[in-house]
Amino acid sequence: MKVEVVGKNGFTPSEANKEYAIKKLGKLKDMLPDYENVAARVVCKVYKAYHKVEVTIPSKNIILRAEVMEADLYAAIDGAIDKLMKQVRRYNDKVKDKLGKPGIKSATVEDASSQKIAREKHLDLEPMTAEEALDQMELLGHDFFVYLDKETRKTNVIYLRADGDYAILETEAK
Secondary structure, eight states, X not given: OEEEEEEETXXXXXXXXXXXXXXXXXXXXXXXXXXXXXXXXEEEEEOSSOEEEEEEEEOSSOEEEEEEEESXXXXXXXXXXXXXXXXXXXXXXXXXXXXXXXXHHHOOGXXXXXXXXXXXXOOOOOXXXXXXXXXXXXHHTOSEEXXXXXXXXXXXXXXXXXXXXXXXXXXXXX
């Protein structure tokens, strides 16, 4: 696994911080079949009252992501690794239950075809700004809203994050 450990908010991780994160990510070696081919990004942020660690690992069939806030940087790294391990276990169990086969290796796009689509909605996208979309989302009481951006003319999704902030997914056609 290739590991990139970076700091934000004026924090620069020491070599000891980097080595600790790399060592802890080694726990995933037996759980991820494509361990040698994936790249992990560890972002360490320091605030007055806590440290925040965000780990993202885009694997072949799943994107693993964990975000943990703790008083200590090493505890935040441990917490993030624990969350990632739970995600991998949960995913592997789901694939095993669904297919009767083990692990991430077995999962393919076709696996999703056995899931039932319970409802289908069709939307007429009105061109609007992000602020207008946010207002619409709040008026509807939803935690996301799909809209056509007035300036770029692209389909976007605005959503409420777990930390209470909002984020926008901007689409790109290939």
